Amino acid sequence: MDMGKERLSLGLLLRLGILFTAVCVCVHVYLETGWRRTPEPLGHTSALGHPIQSNRHLGKQSRSRQVSAEAEAQDRSMKRRISYVRKLKKESPAKKREEDREVPSTPCCPPPSHHRKTPRWHIDLEPWASGTHSLEEEAKRFLSYITTPQVTCSSLAREETAQEGSRGAWAVCLDPEYSLTHRIRSKHCRIYSFGLGVDDRSLERSLARSGCEVHCFDPSLKQPHLQQDEMWLHRLSVDWRDPNPAVVAQHQHASTKKLATILNDFGHRQVDVLKADMESAEWKILENLVLEGVLHSVGQMLLEVHLHWAGFEVGGDDPSVVRYWFSLLKELERANFRLFHVHSDPTKPHLFLHKNILNASSAYTLSWVNTQWKP
Numbered sequence: 001m002d003m004g005k006e007r008l009s010l011g012l013l014l015r016l017g018i019l020f021t022a023v024c025v026c027v028h029v030y031l032e033t034g035w036r037r038t039p040e041p042l043g044h045t046s047a048l049g050h051p052i053q054s055n056r057h058l059g060k061q062s063r064s065r066q067v068s069a070e071a072e073a074q075d076r077s078m079k080r081r082i083s084y085v086r087k088l089k090k091e092s093p094a095k096k097r098e099e100d101r102e103v104p105s106t107p108c109c110p111p112p113s114h115h116r117k118t119p120r121w122h123i124d125l126e127p128w129a130s131g132t133h134s135l136e137e138e139a140k141r142f143l144s145y146i147t148t149p150q151v152t153c154s155s156l157a158r159e160e161t162a163q164e165g166s167r168g169a170w171a172v173c174l175d176p177e178y179s180l181t182h183r184i185r186s187k188h189c190r191i192y193s194f195g196l197g198v199d200d201r202s203l204e205r206s207l208a209r210s211g212c213e214v215h216c217f218d219p220s221l222k223q224p225h226l227q228q229d230e231m232w233l234h235r236l237s238v239d240w241r242d243p244n245p246a247v248v249a250q251h252q253h254a255s256t257k258k259l260a261t262i263l264n265d266f267g268h269r270q271v272d273v274l275k276a277d278m279e280s281a282e283w284k285i286l287e288n289l290v291l292e293g294v295l296h297s298v299g300q301m302l303l304e305v306h307l308h309w310a311g312f313e314v315g316g317d318d319p320s321v322v323r324y325w326f327s328l329l330k331e332l333e334r335a336n337f338r339l340f341h342v343h344s345d346p347t348k349p350h351l352f353l354h355k356n357i358l359n360a361s362s363a364y365t366l367s368w369v370n371t372q373w374k375p
Contacts, residue, residue: 120291121243126327128319138322139357145329146305146364150338151371155181159203169343169365170203170302172273179375180272180299187211188375189272192262194238196220196279203275205229212272217262219255238262240281240312243291260294270375275302283311286328295335299373308351308362318353332368341367 130137155175159168174181183189189212193204197220208214208230221235239256263269276282282303289295310321344361351362 123287123290123324123327123331125323126330128323129326133319135318135322135353135355136357138319138326139352139360142322142326143352143358143360145326146339146366147342147344149340149342150333151340151369153340153369156341157203157206159200159206168202169304169345170275171341171343171367172203172207172300172302173340173367173369178299178369178371179373183272183299183375184210184212189213190268190270191215191273191275192271193217193275193277194285195275195277196237196281198277201229201231204231207273215266236262237278238276238285239288240278240285241288243284243288258292258294259289259297260292263294263297270297270299272299272375273302274298274300277304280306280309281312282306283325283328284313286332290328290331290335295332295337295370296373299370299375301332301337301368301370302365303368304363304365306363307353307360308349309353321353335370336372337368337370339366340369341365 128138129141153173153175155173156171157174158171172180174184176182180189184207189207189210191204191207191212191214193201193214193216195201195216195218198216198218201216204214204216214231216231216233217236217238218233219235219237221233223233224235226233235255237256239258241256257265259274263271276285278285282305286303289298305325310316314321314324316324343365345363345365346361348361348363350356350359352358352360
């Protein structure tokens with residue numbers, strides 16, 4: 001009987017062990033499969049401190065990041081369009097004042113500088129000849145300057161005179177180092193001659209026969225344009241009024257124009273020779289040419305100057321007038337013009353601002369060549 005009870009207890013224990021083992025296996029399988037299906041939280045890390053994420057979670061996260069990036073890009077694009085439209089609207093004056101008070105940020109690179117010619121309304125006056133500001137000292141410096149050629153011209157082409165053996169006052173330089181002789185040979189030279197009721201145009205006729213294109217300007221002509229003796233005559237003159245804007249606004253004359261305007265109207269870019277015999281208007285003409293900045297378009301300049309009085313629209317006391325004359329000629333020198341021929345009219349009275357100073361003639365014909373002229 002005891003043996004039977006012992007066998008029954010052993011069999012029961014064996015069955016309970018097998019049942020317990022099966023239950024443990026089932027629990028283990030259930031827990032294992034449940035752990036694999038459950039996603040890890042984002043903050044879970046391994047023992048090494050690195051985040052642990054499943055492949056499924058990584059795929060979802062990459063797709064969500066792509067969607068969010070596209071949404072952010074679209075939002076930025078929308079903001080740019082909205083800001084651009086807002087900038088087109090007129091801003092209030094208060095906002096503009098606030099923006100003006102803001103200190104602008106320094107750019108990485110300085111903006112390119114544009115060299116623009118600033119307009120000039122007056123020439124730069126040279127220093128006085130002496131501390132006394134006397135007329136004699138100013139006249140001595142001025143007369144010495146206009147009677148001393150600065151360059152030598154060995155080949156002069158002069159006007160034809162009625163008297164046999166006499167030499168004319170007007171002359172151009174035909175030396176090979178200057179461009180006029182080459183321009184005459186190639187039939188590309190152009191002459192501008194400004195005058196007031198001038199009858200003697202022998203130099204212009206001579207240059208026209210040489211093949212130059214000659215334009216004579218005289219506001220006293222009856223016809224606007226006329227072709228005569230292989231030359232063109234125009235009822236027009238170069239501007240000789242005071243270049244000050246306030247004075248120019250008061251004098252509107254259809255028969256006078258700036259030299260740059262005349263060149264543009266005629267379709268010309270350069271002038272080989274510019275001659276001016278304007279009967280005491282030459283000083284303001286010269287000042288206009290200097291301030292207009294067109295001297296680089298002129299190859300040679302022939303000018304008759306009158307010294308018996310100050311000239312049209314030239315004011316000031318006598319020493320100041322002579323200083324102004326001298327300063328104009330120095331402006332020519334700074335523009336690369338050099339005096340190569342001087343002629344004083346022996347038939348004119350010896351008057352210098354209504355006085356007899358240094359036995360000077362009242363009229364001189366001066367000829368300059370632009371040493372840097374490139375046609």
